Amino acid sequence: MFPAADEYGIEIEIDESDVERLLSVTPADVEAAPSLTFSRNVFLPLTTACRYTCTYCTYYDVPGQASLMSPEQVREQLRLGADAGCTEALFTFGDKPDDRYTEIHDQLADWGYDSIVDYLYAMCELALEEGLLPHSNPGDLTEPEFERLREVNASMGVMLETTADVDAHAGNRRKTPGQRLNTVRAAGRERVPFTTGILVGIGEDWRDRAESLLAVRDLHERHGHVQELIVQNVVPNERSDYEGPSLETMRRVVAMARVCLPEEISVQVPPNLAPARNLLDCGIDDLGGVSPVTDDYINPDYEWPALRELHDIADEGGVPLGERLPVYDRFLPESPNGDSDWVTERIRTALAADDDAGRRYRSLVGKW
Numbered sequence: 001m002f003p004a005a006d007e008y009g010i011e012i013e014i015d016e017s018d019v020e021r022l023l024s025v026t027p028a029d030v031e032a033a034p035s036l037t038f039s040r041n042v043f044l045p046l047t048t049a050c051r052y053t054c055t056y057c058t059y060y061d062v063p064g065q066a067s068l069m070s071p072e073q074v075r076e077q078l079r080l081g082a083d084a085g086c087t088e089a090l091f092t093f094g095d096k097p098d099d100r101y102t103e104i105h106d107q108l109a110d111w112g113y114d115s116i117v118d119y120l121y122a123m124c125e126l127a128l129e130e131g132l133l134p135h136s137n138p139g140d141l142t143e144p145e146f147e148r149l150r151e152v153n154a155s156m157g158v159m160l161e162t163t164a165d166v167d168a169h170a171g172n173r174r175k176t177p178g179q180r181l182n183t184v185r186a187a188g189r190e191r192v193p194f195t196t197g198i199l200v201g202i203g204e205d206w207r208d209r210a211e212s213l214l215a216v217r218d219l220h221e222r223h224g225h226v227q228e229l230i231v232q233n234v235v236p237n238e239r240s241d242y243e244g245p246s247l248e249t250m251r252r253v254v255a256m257a258r259v260c261l262p263e264e265i266s267v268q269v270p271p272n273l274a275p276a277r278n279l280l281d282c283g284i285d286d287l288g289g290v291s292p293v294t295d296d297y298i299n300p301d302y303e304w305p306a307l308r309e310l311h312d313i314a315d316e317g318g319v320p321l322g323e324r325l326p327v328y329d330r331f332l333p334e335s336p337n338g339d340s341d342w343v344t345e346r347i348r349t350a351l352a353a354d355d356d357a358g359r360r361y362r363s364l365v366g367k368w
């Protein structure tokens with residue numbers, strides 16, 4: 001039994017022999033992937049207010065500065081993205097800001113929204129209207145929240161971070177491994193194509209990394225919803241001086257992820273934070289969302305590489321680079337090996353639309 005999951009009634013069995021096997025993995029045990037993919041996105045940081053205060057994060061605002069992007073600002077950003085040929089509207093922001101900040105709650109109420117989830121829903125509708133497919137990562141969510149948001153999202157995500165109780169998540173309001181696992185399970189139960197990941201270098205040890213990966217595998221075996229696993233290295237910033245894992249550590253964790261997870265789950269590293277070109281032979285096959293128009297608002301000191309650089313990375317590994325949608329092909333009934341009950345009518349309508357956006361989406365289905 002896995003103690004972090006117990007409090008939520010999640011029964012994750014971790015076999016000691018699986019942990020031992022992962023602990024012995026080296027990059028020599030994996031083969032390079034045959035191709036490398038990415039998604040072209042526009043980033044919409046709806047609010048920097050957050051109920052948590054993760055010590056590695058510079059994104060969250062201290063009380064007194066809490067604010068929200070207005071619907072007009074969201075629309076403006078969406079148009080920039082659509083004009084630049086993006087297909088993904090990435091909504092990532094502070095966790096349940098309205099729980100902690102009355103000013104956020106009041107602003108939302110003023111605009112006619114009950115909660116941040118309610119507002120996110122409306123902004124996803126706006127994205128669909130502007131010709132972009134929403135991928136939302138608003139942090140921890142419950143099953144009813146996923147049930148609602150899945151209607152207007154092509155895919156969603158939350159980083160598990162780690163199954164270990166690390167000091168980086170200390171404080172009385174904090175991320176807990178149990179709640180993160182509960183979020184990943186809730187997404188599966190609601191049949192949401194899902195992105196998760198581990199954050200490397202926040203105080204977890206090798207066993208914790210192996211257990212985190214095995215926990216993701218276990219939840220995926222039950223629900224089939226995980227499309228990709230991000231191996232994200234923590235990076236230093238002006239608020240914290242996390243050193244970040246060494247290249248050797250990243251190589252070993254990526255190889256572990258590749259060995260642990262079934263083939264249908266992509267292994268992603270963010271090319272603005274991680275040394276992607278030195279990780280190709282460890283099994284990565286995806287570079288995640290890359291934006292031609294917006295910063296990585298979570299790590300603004302780390303610029304997105306241009307498309308040219310992504311091609312260089314792929315060339316170096318001798319593999320083709322391909323653009324994909326925020327939702328992977330196997331969840332789309334339109335693709336040859338696709339399944340039908342993952343994406344909702346709203347998303348399927350957007351994919352089938354007889355307009356520029358619809359054509360752009362369809363040109364990326366069934367290729368990678």
Ligand SMILES: O=c1nc2n(C[C@H](O)[C@H](O)[C@H](O)CO)c3cc(O)ccc3cc-2c(=O)[nH]1
Nearest residue numbers: 039137156157158159195288289296298326
């Ligand atoms: O620009 C970023 N994109 C992040 N993304 C975006 C991601 O790379 C793409 O949206 C997905 O690959 C879908 O295309 C996340 C998505 C998730 O679902 C969960 C976590 C992340 C983390 C980041 C991140 O730190 N920075």
Ligand SMILES: C[C@H]1O[C@@H](n2cnc3c(N)ncnc32)[C@H](O)[C@@H]1O
Nearest residue numbers: 056057058159199232233234235298
């Ligand atoms: C959206 C995701 O961004 C990640 N995140 C937050 N702060 C940092 C940092 N300093 N370095 C790398 N990743 C970070 C967390 O994993 C979060 O879940």
Ligand code: MET
Nearest residue numbers: 059093094095137138139
């Ligand atoms: C800016 S962090 C991304 C979303 C959410 N706050 C989380 O940590 O999961």
Ligand code: SF4
Nearest residue numbers: 050052053054057060
């Ligand atoms: S990582 Fe996400 S949950 Fe943690 S403080 Fe930053 S915004 Fe909040």
